Amino acid sequence: MSTDTIVSLPDQSTARIPKVNFLNKENGLLSWLLTGDHKRIAILYLISITFFFFIGGALAGLIRLELLTPQSDLMATDTYNKVFTMHGVIMIFFFLVPSVPATLGNFLIPLMLGAKDLALPKVNLLSWYLYMAGGILALYTMITGGVDTGWTFTTPLSTHYVNTNVLTTGLAVFVAGFSSIFTGLNFIVTIHKMRAPGMTWFRMPLFVWAHYAASILMVLGTPVLAIAIVLVALERTIGIGVFDPTKGGDPLLFQHLFWFYSHPAVYIMILPGMGVISETISTFSRKRVFGYTAVAFSSVAIAVFGFFVWAHHMFIMGISNYSMLVFSLLTMLVAVPSAIKIFNWAFTLYKGSITFETPMLYTFGFMGLFTIGGLTGVFLGTSGTDIHLTETYFIVAHFHFVMVGGMLMAFLAGIHFWWPKMTGRMYPEKISQLAAVVTFIGFNLTFFPQFILGTLGMPRRYASYPPEFQILNVFSTAGATILGVGYLLPVLYLTWSLKYGAIAGNNPWQATGLEWQTQSPPLTENFLVTPIMDHEAYDYEWLDGQKQKEVASVG
């Protein structure tokens, strides 16, 4: 590792955590449960999301253990179906969708815009309660027998053929969906109406742009999922015939409605992560993000194109050749704005003063893994190859590269990057760098073999497989174990750092965002005086000027 570092901490012998901050302003459980403070709600979300992540992760561990051997021996095959269904439901609706927006977005958007809070604090709190209600309901369904439709609730399986908790799981997802709608709505209103003086649209950090695009998707996409679930529920309970072929309904319509949300949902998941990467890559290269405007608009372009590619999930479901052609082409198009981002980040690195703190290591992990995940997405967007690959482990590897390799890496990058701002204390650097490397190795060992398994033809969603696939599955399970260690480590040392971490000071990374110009942890009101934005985003010369002014006036 390079010894160079940009970290500048205050003198530890005299430094103190600010006497008044949002964490100690009020005390007691009720002051947290009834709070309107976006930062406290973000912390509530962070705790609950971590909880659900480890439940989903434990289920993933069970799946990998079962697949260690070719026979279905750890659990019965229908138990296996329930385990992978719950893994999908929890990871998607209770971890990936809210992960970055509800924690980091909630915490940072008002700070980055120079506002005192999100526009609708009570709606923000409501959205956390809805999330918790949905999450507890999902756990309840898991304990009382589970559900085995896969996270996609495909009809007519979900409406006619299975006798598991489809209704309660559907309700859980429905409720969690409203939580997501309210978060997105709150962000859009805040970004439109709450910007500090001088904070024009093109001075906003790219993190905010990414969240704006993701919020549009949440607000427009999620209600369609809601109505699709309502129709499935009505079909299961009173037997209406909208998706029932025996009555003239068409199961394909369910697929259209479901994927109209669930494809944009992957952009809901990845866009906020891309926002994190824009911030870290600029800070740790000491450069303005190359092509700021292009990166900002590519987020919006992803949101717009993202609404017109959903049928690529349905190439083998019996849609016409013409729609296959059109959706295949549109799918290629959506790769363009993602590539714009990757190229611009790469150019930001070019001739930058790069340092390798933990957030940057995760960022590099993101860039590599997301690129592989994105490129294999092009294979799957091509209808010819998709037909062969879509029901195999190739697609499992693809979306885990994007979601786990991409989103989760970005989430961890962001958590480490803003940890000093959220808690006022630094995490321990060496062990967290180790965790980042362990995660990267474990991830590749887990999911790269699955690309090979997929091209060899191993189908997904089965508890057993032909013995010739075992060796690669053993690699994958071994990798999952390493990955598990990689995820446990941050929980341990971040908790440790709450008490023993070094005092971080206002701006340990020498970053330019408004959130770094206030104390850590911030005041409940965020800023003493409403800041005035008089410079462009990522303006490191402005930051140097500020420092010089300080030296001149103090010294």
Next chain:
Amino acid sequence: MSDSPVLVHHGEVEIAHEHPHLPYQRHHFETMAQQNDATNFAMWLFLLTEIMFFGGLFTAYLIYRNWYYPAFVAGSHQLNVIWGGINTLVLITSSFTMAMGVWCAETRRQSQLVLCLVLTFILGLGFLGIKTIEYKEKIEKHHVPGFHYSLQSFLNPDSDKEAKAAGDKPMALDMARHTEVYFSLYFAMTGMHALHMIIGIGILGFMILRARAGGYTTGHITFVENFGLYWHFVDIVWIFLFPLLYLISRHAQ
């Protein structure tokens, strides 16, 4: 979203403000104008999500009506246009009383505001009452989709008062079965609409209590305004549902 007032910044750090704080201004807004702007914008966005929610149903309607047009016509003949028409009038009137309510709140007329809200409340209940009568007819004729669904009215229209009056011809079994899709959509769409009405009426009840206590006549009317938007939205959904479900074949040829 109640507008509980936060008087000034509580806490050690007193912050200098250019603008004086009105009692109903939330602490995190700089000005009242910003607060009203933000909440109104939020309401419009929420209505956008509602449009997407109903959009799924309208998409399904569009597809199946194209596929099974004769079944949709025969199904629509089973609906009671008179009741539906009256209900449309009831709902439009309730939108009028709601709009008057917003005006009364603006001009600080407390007793008239309460009157307008109560009228809206009653008209809303009236709509649901008439809807119940209509649903009851459907249940009695076994037109609710599911196990008890009956094709009698469509296979043998002469045995059915409404079908006979509309001059329906007996349908082939295959097409007649698709009337169940029509009624599925009828119940899903009007049911979702009724659910929105019920939620609206609940909020209206709460607002009447607050208005009696003088809640909305202090100059801060965002809540009434935004609820008005919601109520008009639910009204507009019905304005679309009525012709799509009741009047499919009732136009000049």
